[in-house]
Amino acid sequence: MTPDLMEAGAQRAAKAAGYAYTPETESGGRAAGFGRHATPGEVDVTHGRILYLEDVCVSFDGFKAINKLSLDIAPGELRCIIGPNGAGKTTMMDIITGKTRPDSGTVFFGSTIDLLRHKEADIAQLGIGRKFQKPTVFEQLTVFENLELALKTDKGVKRSMLFKLDSAQSDRLAEIIETIHLADSVSRTAGNLSHGQKQWLEIGMLLMQDPKLLLLDEPVAGMTDEETARTAELFLTLKGKHSLMVVEHDMSFIRTISEIVTVLCDGSVLAQGTLDEVQADERVIEVYLGR
Ligand SMILES: Nc1ncnc2c1ncn2[C@@H]1O[C@H](COP(=O)(O)OP(=O)(O)OP(=O)(O)O)[C@@H](O)[C@H]1O
Numbered sequence: 001m002t003p004d005l006m007e008a009g010a011q012r013a014a015k016a017a018g019y020a021y022t023p024e025t026e027s028g029g030r031a032a033g034f035g036r037h038a039t040p041g042e043v044d045v046t047h048g049r050i051l052y053l054e055d056v057c058v059s060f061d062g063f064k065a066i067n068k069l070s071l072d073i074a075p076g077e078l079r080c081i082i083g084p085n086g087a088g089k090t091t092m093m094d095i096i097t098g099k100t101r102p103d104s105g106t107v108f109f110g111s112t113i114d115l116l117r118h119k120e121a122d123i124a125q126l127g128i129g130r131k132f133q134k135p136t137v138f139e140q141l142t143v144f145e146n147l148e149l150a151l152k153t154d155k156g157v158k159r160s161m162l163f164k165l166d167s168a169q170s171d172r173l174a175e176i177i178e179t180i181h182l183a184d185s186v187s188r189t190a191g192n193l194s195h196g197q198k199q200w201l202e203i204g205m206l207l208m209q210d211p212k213l214l215l216l217d218e219p220v221a222g223m224t225d226e227e228t229a230r231t232a233e234l235f236l237t238l239k240g241k242h243s244l245m246v247v248e249h250d251m252s253f254i255r256t257i258s259e260i261v262t263v264l265c266d267g268s269v270l271a272q273g274t275l276d277e278v279q280a281d282e283r284v285i286e287v288y289l290g291r
Pocket of ligand 1: 060061065083084085086087088089090091092
């Protein structure tokens with residue numbers, strides 16, 4: 001897809017969802033991306049979008065789980081996704097991460113990477129990290145070992161055994177341990193952590209791979225109020241350095257972290273705007289928030 005088509009599509013999606021399209025470019029102008037060489041391992045966000053979906057459709061046995069879904073996310077943005085059960089939130093994440101293939105539509109990572117041409121494992125390597133609702137850490141290993149292991153996942157058994165962190169990786173690990181609030185628990189086995197700490201550890205493991213985009217499915221479900229507040233702080237720290245897409249039902253958490261909220265319903269975008277805007281939207285009240 002050309003950057004022009006991408007930008008035009010983003011404008012159409014914004015118009016359809018009733019919000020203002022604001023291109024955010026790092027280079028200060030649309031033309032800046034042309035003639036630019038794509039550096040391997042880098043995502044081209046010169047046209048202001050790190051994730052771009054247009055007219056995506058998926059049916060399961062004739063049921064349209066995703067129906068002409070169009071949505072885009074700016075680099076460094078923290079986007080919240082809300083919507084009733086069955087709206088298609090998980091299926092959307094499955095499509096972005098290559099777990100589910102759409103029947104039709106466009107899914108781009110930056111302006112040059114067509115995600116529909118990549119397999120699930122490649123997409124993780126390209127820089128899209130996904131956190132499922134349940135924490136999946138290695139319970140018998142320490143916090144440190146879990147984080148260390150996150151760097152080794154693609155190395156095979158033999159190379160993993162010989163693997164040693166270099167100094168940049170050690171610095172990164174130390175920085176991430178601070179970021180995820182586990183500096184006091186480095187030597188504790190993950191099985192002894194609280195539910196919230198396990199969730200933070202798993203986020204730390206994703207961060208070790210330096211993802212450009214993080215998809216987080218109901219990250220605060222089952223957390224205490226204090227853990228939820230700390231998770232909000234953590235996400236606000238990550239915003240800007242990474243792009244985040246957070247699916248949550250906890251409205252007070254959403255209020256703390258959100259800028260733009262997208263409401264999904266019946267597999268497409270029902271509304272989009274600030275939390276106040278979408279909460280005042282009659283259609284959103286009808287299908288999700290209740291009266
Ligand atoms: N593999 C599948 N086969 C058949 N139907 C499916 C499949 N995956 C999802 N669906 C259906 O697609 C619709 C969207 O499901 P999805 O899990 O994406 O919704 P959701 O918004 O994540 O819901 P929740 O908030 O409950 O997690 C649902 O009706 C679901 O039953």
